Amino acid sequence: MKSIIEILKENDIAPSMQRIKILEYLQSYKTHPTADMIYQALADEMPTLSKTTVYNTLKTFTEKGVLMALSLFGNEVRYEYNTEPHIHFKCTKCDKIYDLDKSFDHYNDDLIDGHKITEHHVNLRGICKICLRKVGD
Amino acid sequence: MKSIIEILKENDIAPSMQRIKILEYLQSYKTHPTADMIYQALADEMPTLSKTTVYNTLKTFTEKGVLMALSLFGNEVRYEYNTEPHIHFKCTKCDKIYDLDKSFDHYNDDLIDGHKITEHHVNLRGICKICLRKVGD
């Protein structure tokens, strides 16, 4: 298991304290947080942390391929540590986001109608199993 | 071919002039516009049109299932007239959005891991064929 610092160095990113903490957070809490959620979570521990730093860091990480930026039904960007491809499901009742393992056809690095495909996102919406139970009450 | 007014009435939406024009626009120009793009396009013809009306109308249409709201790699919502399911491809160079007919597995009205699926979006990114040609220059 690679350390956070190793991951950063491998991607040509200097391992500053802020960057380590932000990546650490995304590695530990796989909640697809927004920039603001990350900022709020780390603000206690790092009182001088700036929201701009969070945005800058997320931009850097995304450009270097460490993170994936997600657009999941709304006008806010969510981030996740870049791992195996998977599907996202967002509940319309509680807004919770679930990762689904369900495999899907790969269009990555493929040509469709002459377009070169480099990213492939499958986003589902509906009512999650917890909210389904509540509806039944 | 149903008229705009018929479509609105079928969905329990009173056919006001503003609503007719907005739906007409989305039916004619399948460019996945943002609320602002629709407002800009109609502002000449309807000088008193308010941007709030555009937002209200798009919200109503989406709730009634007349339109589909799309989150395609960015923090703005795009709208399209709700037709046959298809895939969206957005070019990273020119930001143009393409509809692709390519069929895909349907999870709609299905259960996955106990979650009830009601919407299913496939979003691709990459370089479109026009930009690919330019890169070659």
Added chain:
DNA sequence: TACTTCTTTGTAACGATTACAACTTTGGAA
């Protein structure tokens, strides 16, 4: 040590969207 570069920070600005209250239109009921 001095210099350059990278990183972080805070503030202000921006764009998309929503809240809200006033005004207008519409469709009955009296």
Added chain:
DNA sequence: TTCCAAAGTTGTAATCGTTACAAAGAAGTA
């Protein structure tokens, strides 16, 4: 036909997510 309530529209202000920018700080190196 007139009056009223409900629905629809409008403009302004506020909010939220994000970016621009310039100054301050930290790190590496000649």
